[in-house]
Every structure is written in structure tokens, then in C-alpha cells.
Amino acid sequence: MRKVVTLVLATILAFVGCKAPAQKKVMARVVPERADDFVFENDLIAGRFYGKALEGNPTSPGLDIWVKLPGKLVADEWYANALTEENYYHKDHGGKDCYKVAVSLGGGASVPLIDGQLCWPATNYRSYKILEKTSEKIVFELSYPAWEVSDGVSASLVKKVTVTAGTYFIKVDDTYTYSGTDILTIAAGFKLHGEQNTVRDQLEASDRLAIWEYASDQSVEPEDGLIGVAIVVPDADSTLVSEELDHALLLKDVPSGGTFSYCVGSCWSKGDIKSSVEWFNLVREL
Numbered sequence: 001m002r003k004v005v006t007l008v009l010a011t012i013l014a015f016v017g018c019k020a021p022a023q024k025k026v027m028a029r030v031v032p033e034r035a036d037d038f039v040f041e042n043d044l045i046a047g048r049f050y051g052k053a054l055e056g057n058p059t060s061p062g063l064d065i066w067v068k069l070p071g072k073l074v075a076d077e078w079y080a081n082a083l084t085e086e087n088y089y090h091k092d093h094g095g096k097d098c099y100k101v102a103v104s105l106g107g108g109a110s111v112p113l114i115d116g117q118l119c120w121p122a123t124n125y126r127s128y129k130i131l132e133k134t135s136e137k138i139v140f141e142l143s144y145p146a147w148e149v150s151d152g153v154s155a156s157l158v159k160k161v162t163v164t165a166g167t168y169f170i171k172v173d174d175t176y177t178y179s180g181t182d183i184l185t186i187a188a189g190f191k192l193h194g195e196q197n198t199v200r201d202q203l204e205a206s207d208r209l210a211i212w213e214y215a216s217d218q219s220v221e222p223e224d225g226l227i228g229v230a231i232v233v234p235d236a237d238s239t240l241v242s243e244e245l246d247h248a249l250l251l252k253d254v255p256s257g258g259t260f261s262y263c264v265g266s267c268w269s270k271g272d273i274k275s276s277v278e279w280f281n282l283v284r285e286l
Contacts, residue, residue: 022135025165027073030128033083038128038142039075041066042165045266046075046095047107049142049159050124061121061144061157062106062191067215067227067268068095090220095268098215098223100193105247107229108264109159110174110188112149118187118245121157122147136165146179153180168273169232169265169286178256187240188262189249190229199276200248201230203284206239208232209248210283212276226269228279232286233262 028040036051046066050058066089068074078089089097099107103120112119125142132139139162146156155178162171178184189209192198193216201210210230215223236250254260263286267273273282 024073024135026134026136026138026163027075028130028138028140028161028163031079034079036124038125038140039079040138040140040161040163040170041068041073041075042163042167043073044070044166044168044271045170047170047266050101052124052126055124058101058103059120059122059124060101060103060106061109061111061124062101062104063108063264064097064101065099065107065227065229065266066095066097067099067225067266067270069268070271087220090217092221092224098217099227100216101191104191105187105189106191107266108172108188108190108231108262110172110186110260110262112155112176112184113187113240113249113251114150114184116245118247119147119149119155121145125159131160138163146177149184153178153184155179155184167265168267168282169230169263171261171263173259173261175259176254176256181256183253183255185251186254186260187247187249187251188233188260188264189231189240189247190264192241192243192246192248194243194246200241201280201283203280205284207234207236207250208283208286209239209241209250210280211248212279224270226276228265228267228269228273228276230265230279230283230286231262232264232283233260 031037035053039048082088144157160173196214198213233250
């Protein structure tokens with residue numbers, strides 16, 4: 001009977017010229033049921049930024065990568081199940097949260113770099129806006145209140161993120177506003193997990209960085225697979241890969257009110273990209 005009803009409905013829709021609703025391939029939303037996370041995903045990747053309720057555990061601007069198999073959207077399902085099953089999304093259900101951020105740039109973010117030090121925001125994001133939403137694309141903003149980056153100098157940040165279906169990368173536009181100075185050096189990049197046998201890129205390019213490493217959080221269950229992470233800054237001024245800072249960074253001088261634009265991406269070896277060679281080639285061609 002169900003097949004007959006479906007066939008009849010399809011025939012009626014075709015007759016009246018209606019189209020079936022487009023399948024949603026992107027999502028982004030605040031997650032008040034889980035410490036004010038702001039989660040996003042497309043059909044290939046997923047991730048989250050930390051909100052107010054999680055401050056102190058950690059207070060971090062970093063992008064937390066979620067690995068998953070290509071195909072369906074999973075974040076809403078994982079969050080819902082985590083309400084009744086502890087550590088649900090830290091276990092493999094066709095993907096999971098297995099990337100360690102702590103106080104870092106995680107899988108791709110930016111902060112001012114002053115006197116060789118990364119200057120972390122004093123809070124997590126405190127407000128958000130959804131700017132655009134279709135089945136194939138979603139754009140959102142996260143705002144970080146002003147924090148002191150050096151004596152007499154403060155910075156605030158509005159982060160705009162564009163998530164598009166069918167790609168391993170998101171586009172990020174970070175707009176900084178300063179008090180006490182007209183320009184700062186901004187560093188965009190990602191955390192290095194040296195203990196995870198990190199393989200550095202061989203891209204030989206000054207505007208992009210990539211790594212390939214074992215998953216970095218084994219606290220809940222043994223890891224299975226490797227993660228690729230990358231960042232591309234088309235107009236970067238310089239590159240800094242620092243063992244002392246445990247970060248790979250691309251640097252640019254950004255004036256107050258200016259926007260620092262870049263792309264960050266990730267992949268999982270249990271998906272379609274199986275090796276560092278495949279990942280580095282994809283980043284090289286972006």
C-alpha cells in the first residue's frame with residue numbers, strides 16, 4: 001500500500017509541475033542542549049565551535065573537527081543520542097568526535113600573534129547569526145567580545161563561516177576590530193599533535209599548509225583511522241610552523257575593521273580520502 005501511495009503522490013506532483021523538496025546537504029545551529037556548541041556540517045565534514053556554557057572547559061576559539069563517513073547529515077542524531085547515552089558521539093557511529101582541541105586553534109581558526117605568542121580570546125563565542133540558508137549552502141556568524149591582547153590593546157572578532165555541500169573545506173572570514181592600535185598580525189592555522197605521528201605536507205607553497213595524523217583523542221575508545229587537516233590563505237604574508245607553539249600558521253597583517261579570509265578543511269581516512277598523498281594533492285589543487 002505504501003508503494004502505491006508514494007507512486008500516486010509522485011504522479012500528482014509531476015502532473016501539477018511541483019518538485020519534491022531538495023535534500024538538505026548542509027546544516028548549522030546553536031546547540032543549547034549541549035553547552036552552547038555551535039555545530040555545522042555538510043555531506044562530507046562536520047565540526048563545532050565552543051560556546052559560553054563551556055567556558056573554562058575549555059575557553060578556546062579552535063575548530064573541533066568531527067570525522068564522519070560521506071553522505072548523510074549526522075550532527076542532530078549524535079546530539080540527540082548523547083542526551084541518553086554518555087560519550088555517544090565519542091564512539092564510532094559512522095564517525096565521531098575524536099579530535100583534541102583544548103586551548104588551541106584546533107582544526108582551523110585565527111587569533112592575533114604578538115611577540116611570538118598566540119593571544120587567545122577571553123571568552124568563547126557569545127552571539128551568533130544565520131545569514132543565509134539553502135539546501136546546499138549555509139552561512140553563519142559568531143561574535144567574540146573584545147579581549148586584551150597586550151597592554152592597552154584589545155581586539156574583538158566577528159567570524160563568518162560559509163558551509164557548502166560537496167567539499168571538504170569551509171570558507172572563513174574573520175573581521176577584527178581593535179582598540180589601541182590600527183593594525184595587528186593575525187595568525188590562522190591549526191594545532192600540531194606531534195605525539196600522533198604527524199606527517200607534514202610537501203606542498204612547497206607559501207599560502208597553504210596541510211598535515212596527516214592519527215586521531216588525537218583516545219580517551220573513550222581506540223581510534224581507527226587518520227585525519228587530514230589543511231588551511232589555505234591566498235594572500236598570506238608568511239608561514240610559521242612552530243614546535244614551541246604546537247601550531248602550523250599562516251600570517252597576515254590585518255588593519256582594524258579588516259577581514260582575514262581563509263579556507264580550512266579536514267578529512268578522515270575511513271571515508272573517500274585514504275592516504276596523505278590523496279589529501280595533499282587535494283589541498284595542492286584547491
